[in-house]
Amino acid sequence: MGAIKKFMYINRTAPYGSIYSLEGLEVALIGAAFDQDVSMAFVDDGVFQLKKGQDTSKSGMKNFSLAYSALGDYDITKLYVEKESLQARGLTVEDLMPLTYEDQDDDYQEKPSIRVVDSEQLADIIAEQDVLLNY
Amino acid sequence: MGAIKKFMYINRTAPYGSIYSLEGLEVALIGAAFDQDVSMAFVDDGVFQLKKGQDTSKSGMKNFSLAYSALGDYDITKLYVEKESLQARGLTVEDLMPLTYEDQDDDYQEKPSIRVVDSEQLADIIAEQDVLLNY
Amino acid sequence: MLHTVNKSPFQKNSFDTSLRLSRKGSDILLIEDAVYAALKDSAIAKTVKQAVTTHSIYVLEPDLMARGLQPARLIKGIQIVGYEGFVELAVKNDKVQSWL
Amino acid sequence: MLHTVNKSPFQKNSFDTSLRLSRKGSDILLIEDAVYAALKDSAIAKTVKQAVTTHSIYVLEPDLMARGLQPARLIKGIQIVGYEGFVELAVKNDKVQSWL
Amino acid sequence: MKFGIVINEGPYQHQSSDTAYHFTKAALAAGHTIVRVFYYHDGVNNGNNLATPPQDDRDIVKRWSALSKEHNLDLVVCVAAAQRRGIVDADQAKRSGKHAENLADGFRISGLGQLIETGIEADRLMVFGD
Amino acid sequence: MKFGIVINEGPYQHQSSDTAYHFTKAALAAGHTIVRVFYYHDGVNNGNNLATPPQDDRDIVKRWSALSKEHNLDLVVCVAAAQRRGIVDADQAKRSGKHAENLADGFRISGLGQLIETGIEADRLMVFGD
Numbered sequence: 001m002g003a004i005k006k007f008m009y010i011n012r013t014a015p016y017g018s019i020y021s022l023e024g025l026e027v028a029l030i031g032a033a034f035d036q037d038v039s040m041a042f043v044d045d046g047v048f049q050l051k052k053g054q055d056t057s058k059s060g061m062k063n064f065s066l067a068y069s070a071l072g073d074y075d076i077t078k079l080y081v082e083k084e085s086l087q088a089r090g091l092t093v094e095d096l097m098p099l100t101y102e103d104q105d106d107d108y109q110e111k112p113s114i115r116v117v118d119s120e121q122l123a124d125i126i127a128e129q130d131v132l133l134n135y
Numbered sequence: 136m137g138a139i140k141k142f143m144y145i146n147r148t149a150p151y152g153s154i155y156s157l158e159g160l161e162v163a164l165i166g167a168a169f170d171q172d173v174s175m176a177f178v179d180d181g182v183f184q185l186k187k188g189q190d191t192s193k194s195g196m197k198n199f200s201l202a203y204s205a206l207g208d209y210d211i212t213k214l215y216v217e218k219e220s221l222q223a224r225g226l227t228v229e230d231l232m233p234l235t236y237e238d239q240d241d242d243y244q245e246k247p248s249i250r251v252v253d254s255e256q257l258a259d260i261i262a263e264q265d266v267l268l269n270y
Numbered sequence: 271m272l273h274t275v276n277k278s279p280f281q282k283n284s285f286d287t288s289l290r291l292s293r294k295g296s297d298i299l300l301i302e303d304a305v306y307a308a309l310k311d312s313a314i315a316k317t318v319k320q321a322v323t324t325h326s327i328y329v330l331e332p333d334l335m336a337r338g339l340q341p342a343r344l345i346k347g348i349q350i351v352g353y354e355g356f357v358e359l360a361v362k363n364d365k366v367q368s369w370l
Numbered sequence: 371m372l373h374t375v376n377k378s379p380f381q382k383n384s385f386d387t388s389l390r391l392s393r394k395g396s397d398i399l400l401i402e403d404a405v406y407a408a409l410k411d412s413a414i415a416k417t418v419k420q421a422v423t424t425h426s427i428y429v430l431e432p433d434l435m436a437r438g439l440q441p442a443r444l445i446k447g448i449q450i451v452g453y454e455g456f457v458e459l460a461v462k463n464d465k466v467q468s469w470l
Numbered sequence: 471m472k473f474g475i476v477i478n479e480g481p482y483q484h485q486s487s488d489t490a491y492h493f494t495k496a497a498l499a500a501g502h503t504i505v506r507v508f509y510y511h512d513g514v515n516n517g518n519n520l521a522t523p524p525q526d527d528r529d530i531v532k533r534w535s536a537l538s539k540e541h542n543l544d545l546v547v548c549v550a551a552a553q554r555r556g557i558v559d560a561d562q563a564k565r566s567g568k569h570a571e572n573l574a575d576g577f578r579i580s581g582l583g584q585l586i587e588t589g590i591e592a593d594r595l596m597v598f599g600d
Numbered sequence: 601m602k603f604g605i606v607i608n609e610g611p612y613q614h615q616s617s618d619t620a621y622h623f624t625k626a627a628l629a630a631g632h633t634i635v636r637v638f639y640y641h642d643g644v645n646n647g648n649n650l651a652t653p654p655q656d657d658r659d660i661v662k663r664w665s666a667l668s669k670e671h672n673l674d675l676v677v678c679v680a681a682a683q684r685r686g687i688v689d690a691d692q693a694k695r696s697g698k699h700a701e702n703l704a705d706g707f708r709i710s711g712l713g714q715l716i717e718t719g720i721e722a723d724r725l726m727v728f729g730d
Contacts, residue, residue, distance in 0.1 A: 005720055010467070012387070014278055016336045017303030019482050023641055023681060030712040034720065044387055045278050048306065051338040058332035058352070061488060062527045084390070088280060090311030123391045127371050131719040132467040133606070134727055140590055145367070147287070149378055151436045152403030154612050158511055158551060165582040169590065179287055180378050183406065186438040193432035193452070196618060197657045219290070224380060225411030258291045262271050266589040267367045268476070269597055276489070282382050302485045332492070353496035360594050361471055368597040376619070402615045432622070453626035460724050461601055468727040482684050483642045512613045515645065521686035522696040531686070554612050556651035556661070556702065566652040570700030572686065
């Protein structure tokens with residue numbers, strides 16, 4: 001199939017209000033098997049997908065938030081969170097799930113997957129991608 | 136069935152981008168047979184539903200804008216358009232289709248159905264309704 | 271009169287419109303993604319704090335919980351209700367408008 | 371890079387985000403309800419006029435026509451394309467991002 | 471008190487059908503009556519009995535059917551909206567020359583007049599959508 | 601040039617499927633190749649062959665089937681999204697114990713891997729949705 005492509009999943013929707021985030025996560029997990037260069041961006045209400053402490057017991061929906069913890073095991077280790085989106089929502093990175101991965105190139109040390117970037121940095125990262133999918 | 140109720144259809148979506156406005160108009164036309172006190176409000180992007188000169192020939196969708204002209208014949212004669220929504224979109228009432236009805240209580244004179252009201256007036260009108268449907 | 275809102279105020283204009291087109295003294299219930307409007311320290315918190323002084327604002331607990339929002343994070347004066355409370359608000363008010 | 375936007379800027383934040391997260395010099399194509407962003411004299415016209423100086427902004431003619439928007443009503447500098455032009459923009463740019 | 475329920479979005483894609491379901495259950499538990507649940511726009515997809523959601527998730531279509539059975543609820547799918555989107559009962563399938571029907575138990579197909587009637591009969595009309 | 605097309609919303613409710621259709625036709629007319637049209641989320645409802653839209657409106661499902669036949673397009677419906685929403689072919693109907701299938705001509709059901717493959721194979725991936 002030729003060269004490795006840069007895939008980015010851009011998440012802009014909150015969880016539960018619509019299914020995009022859940023079905024978007026399913027794409028990311030399946031896509032991990034294809035050995036491409038994968039990253040995810042969390043922008044606008046997408047930052048709420050990573051909020052700690054989700055509990056769907058009273059609303060009867062499927063709580064899929066724990067699946068984000070699996071991303072590291074699937075070698076999806078670049079989770080870009082836009083600083084401006086966090087700030088507008090009164091959140092800090094401490095409000096987010098502490099997602100990590102084991103760095104194979106650094107003696108399997110556990111490192112944070114979440115990288116807070118500002119709009120300008122994220123615009124540059126988006127401009128470097130080959131394939132962009134939106135949830 | 137008892138007393139006549141005040142039904143209001145509140146239209147907040149633009150035409151064509153989604154089907155709400157078309158299917159909402161179908162409700163209004165069917166509902167006219169039930170002899171209730173019916174009015175419609177056009178708010179936010181809903182004001183675009185009444186824009187003159189819609190032409191779907193190149194986009195292949197169904198042009199349903201002419202059906203608004205039929206509202207008068209169905210005794211739906213109170214079309215409230217929010218002034219603030221028009222202004223925010225750079226529109227004036229001259230941009231809208233000239234919808235009219237024949238006033239049975241005034242020698243069948245042709246009168247305009249569109250009534251531009253400000254937010255505060257519309258809030259009062261909404262508060263007087265019994266049944267509110269949203270498109 | 272009861273107004274419900276179900277969209278995030280950061281994403282769509284439904285919450286703004288509910289404030290503009292509801293009379294003072296009305297009840298507003300935030301459900302689904304609209305519960306984010308209740309967050310302290312957000313870019314719209316000032317608007318919401320002001321709204322709490324003119325309207326009675328409620329937020330649906332099952333939707334708060336699903337989204338991981340603790341009561342301590344909410345703007346003061348916003349009241350938390352469950353589905354039973356949602357029904358009670360609809361009974362107490364003589365009409366309901368949904369801002370979608 | 372081509373960015374497409376399909377939501378009304380009066381209703382949803384997609385257009386704002388497309389401006390914030392696209393590099394200067396990018397192409398932005400307004401389709402579906404996003405064509406309303408091209409209107410002169412609107413509450414957001416100032417932002418759009420500014421964007422025309424930093425980005426190339428296009429608008430899809432079939433969607434303009436469906437909504438009854440005449441070319442004379444558009445902000446100067448916005449270019450009108452058809453579905454063929456949409457394809458050409460996607461060919462010319464090496465990647466495409468859809469702001470929904 | 472008599473409630474009417476309107477659902478304008480399909481299952482799963484948006485939360486509307488979930489919220490409407492929990493509201494309806496809570497209203498019934500509080501002793502209220504449900505005049506009718508009316509499905510409009512993509513809401514008609516709540517009545518598609520060919521759905522098989524994952525086993526670890528709720529089954530939204532079956533849940534409505536079960537609630538209808540338990541409380542004798544009138545679940546009405548709008549015929550015009552259903553035709554556009556491919557939700558048909560045996561009668562509709564025959565009329566439109568389709569090879570199958572896919573309307574779930576407890577649902578029936580009827581006209582928009584039923585929506586207006588719900589508004590007239592109910593003390594409160596609750597709209598759930600996107 | 602090779603295009604991949606992704607459609608995330610069902611027919612009629614949103615314009616996405618219309619825009620994707622006109623884009624696809626224009627790309628084909630300009631001599632480009634369509635690697636695949638992939639239907640995800642409510643987009644799977646574009647493949648429901650039980651739909652009967654009004655005669656004065658476009659028939660979105662049939663239009664995709666016809667375009668597929670004319671240009672030998674690969675129309676793929678995501679299996680997981682389709683199961684949730686009740687879009688099944690004969691094979692899926694058998695597996696999940698359903699009484700009927702409702703997948704339109706020219707469509708096939710397959711996994712999410714086909715979406716990733718489309719992204720890899722296509723020179724440009726176009727996403728249409730809400």
